[in-house]
Amino acid sequence: MNDKKKGNKGERIYLSSPHMSDEGYEKEYVKEAFDTNWIAPIGEHVDRFEKELAAKVGSKAAAALSSGTAAIHLALKAAGVGAGDIVFCPTLTFSATANPIIYQKATPVFIDSNQETWNMCPNALEAAFLKYPHVKAVIVVHLYGLSTDMDSIMEVCRKHQVPVIEDAAESLGTYYKGKHTGTIGDFGIFSFNGNKIITTSGGGMLVSNHKEKVAKVRFWATQSRDQARHYQHSELGYNYRLSNVLAGIGRGQLKVLDKRVEKKKAIFEFYQKELGGLEGVQMMPVNGWNEPNYWLSCMTVNSISPVELMEALEKENIESRPVWKPMHLQPFFGKYDYIGTDVSERLFENGVCLPSDTKMKEEDLTRVVETIKKLW
Template sequence: MNKRLFLSAPHMSGNELKYIEKVFESNYIAPLGEYVNKFEESIVNYTSTENALAVTSGTAAIHLALRVLGVGKEDDVLASTFTFIGSVNAILYQGANPVFIDSDKKSWNLCPNLLKEYLKTTKKMPKALIITHLYGMSADIQKISNICKEYGIYLIEDAAESLGATFKDKHTGTFGDFGIYSFNGNKILTTSGGGMLVSSNKDWIEKAKFYSTQAKENYIHYEHKEYGYNYRMSNVLAAIGVAQMEVIEDRVFKKREIFSWYKEYLIDVEEITLMPELENSRGNRWLTALTFEKTDPHKIVGALEEINVESRPLWKPMHMQKLFEHNKVFVDGTSEELFKKGLCVASSTCMTNEDVKIICDIIIKNLG
């Protein structure tokens, strides 16, 4: 291929520059402003959450959620082990201890049964759980939410990859005490960098907003009783976000269509299994992910690179990372097996059916 096909390239709606020009005309390009408010409103309206806060990244949003919920030094915080490290770094920021729970095979997301088993047997009750909706696909979130309520632990949904995904017609990110979305450069929508914190609890969002703006007290001068962060999104990036939100359903439709093309060309290949979708859910299929029974995924990565197509292995589980070698884990081998056998393939919304066919032909040619 002449053009490089990325895993998930940015895809503009066409209105981004128009809204950015309005920001520049107003000369209000610093954090906060009209488009920050509009971006937050667009997330509220789309997901049916009650409150939203635009921040600098998904990780910043998780950090704020943990701070507001009072997670601190030596607290245990449960987390999906099969995830990107951004989901758990904020736990370390608070001096707390990540405890990793494994996935199940029916969703590849955190296993509710393992979660329940851990909570039944642990001598130290965790303060919170951060659940990742992997590759845009919903976890068994209603069951997980019910378990958290039963044991009195806070639930933070890392929906960084799953904006537009639903479980029983309810958006991921809106089941927990907090939810977060990411608008990093490769997400289904992008503001180049940015995140959103959502919650039904207005007081919590107001407290998060306070922390995100350096914890400045309500005085004309700069008065501080607590420490805070510089975590608020700029008006410029929010303008991009407003334009991106205008096409969110188009992007979900195209991502799912790309997955359907992969499925069409690979469904009869015995060695390949595509990432499942839970009944009563709609994933956004941010990345099409699959596993091989015998073939080394790195062999496929190399073959696709030869035709200028990006791919990458599935996430290396957090409990396998040296950083977390001394942390508590509750695993059964599922995520380790997925990492060993799995691959994400190019899923950019600019792709055509012919692009997917060429990729699948290369994959099939290099099996074994």
């Protein structure tokens, strides 16, 4: 990404752009992949990236895949989700969380958020189980790096004996009560898309303590090729494996994950100090049990229009965006059921995601807050 893109008001300030390590770890690993000619979806970097990420988050096994979406898809398949099954899914999320449910010909039921976490509301989840007692899986999302109230969610899901898939695409490096998000449920998924806290340009990872199921995911992701001299396929397969080149980038990025979390936290705390006292402004909730990675710093505003705020930032060549539009309000997903009290809708109507790029300098942050303060 060209970070020098200029407008009338100065260099572009991005929401969250790729940030390679100053040490050049990524270049070293990519060069090794080229030097050894291992540029296909197999190779030493793929194997090591899986092991290193699993060790980092404290999971027993991992499968490196082409995207976080692919990881959710195969997690649903590994959980036994198929045609006609019901899957509970947060409504306040990106569509990549919900799309794989449709891939499996299953039926999503969307669950509202609560104000305390911005994530899946345990009370709404319990109400959903009363309406739909036969559920195949529950997907939870750790939105913007804020962990879901996993104890409450897991208590409900364990009572109903339903597997839990954690969509931790936005929360690599986030802790819930000392445990990495993505490792509390039955399956966890991470994304390494270009805007995530670390990136492989495009890629994802599935983690689980169920080693045999991760091995099965790896098999499905490699076109379900049987062990035979000829090409033989006894099951439907997918072309979902991560390339060795991209895995090399991921290994380098993983080395600087803690630095990126530290910087993201500093950005959030700057905004909180400078903007938190403005009338009608409320920063995203950080609970005592939550150690976020602060992937995006978000806030709600009630005293002015969020669109007015975003337009003012854009005039200064500063990127921002709304909070995710809930799935039950999306044209494609509107026909599916929704359980809740419209907390997610209010967050969407009032929410703004502020620039949270780890390459931002203090003068960039100052430019952002000064632009916003002029509206008050």
